[in-house]
Amino acid sequence: MALMDPEEIIPIGTIGGAHGLKGEVRVRTYNxxxxxxxxxxxxxxxxxxxxxxxxxxxxxxxxGKRLLVTFEGVSDRTSAQGLNGSRIAVLRSVLPPLExxxxxxxxxxGLPVRLAGGEELGRVTSVMNGATDILVIKGDRGEFMIPVVxxxxxxxxxxxxxxxxxxxxxx
Numbered sequence: 137m138a139l140m141d142p143e144e145i146i147p148i149g150t151i152g153g154a155h156g157l158k159g160e161v162r163v164r165t166y167n168x169x170x171x172x173x174x175x176x177x178x179x180x181x182x183x184x185x186x187x188x189x190x191x192x193x194x195x196x197x198x199x200g201k202r203l204l205v206t207f208e209g210v211s212d213r214t215s216a217q218g219l220n221g222s223r224i225a226v227l228r229s230v231l232p233p234l235e236x237x238x239x240x241x242x243x244x245x246g247l248p249v250r251l252a253g254g255e256e257l258g259r260v261t262s263v264m265n266g267a268t269d270i271l272v273i274k275g276d277r278g279e280f281m282i283p284v285v286x287x288x289x290x291x292x293x294x295x296x297x298x299x300x301x302x303x304x305x306x307x
Contacts, residue, residue: 144227145180145182145188146226146231146242147223148165148166148167149163149164149165149170149224150164150221151222151223151224154216158212158213159207159213159216160195160205161205162204163202163203163205163224164201172226172231173205175196176193178190180224180225181207181223182222184221191208191210193206193208194206194207194210241263244271244297247259249273249280249282249296249299251298251299251304252298252301257273258275259273260272264281268285270283271289280303288303
């Protein structure tokens, strides 16, 4: 990973369907315990068509593992439904510092993935978020989906991702 640009836009979640009739949407953050999104915060909405626009959060409240968010200027169900499938992003400069072992999805895309012995498996093409994060890796040997769990992913560093031999048993 190169030197981090504080003005870089980092996706932090996905906007789901409308909730109710007054413009509220469901947001699934990549970190379910995140408290980052709040009323008055400026964010970016990244559309499925690669479009990007600034938006200001009018309200945000927790609803189980998801957030219910309204944006200024989005006041009805039809407008809210138009955001479905978009990603929500913020400037890197507003993100909290990472704890050891943590990473932002954006930072591992494109990194080489190596076995502990040094053999390269390929590069991270995406990160899926589910019960656990899953690295999607493509290389000469095919595509691998490796859960980010102890024993499978040994280290996520600035230059590469190191996985253990048991990680290959997941494919």
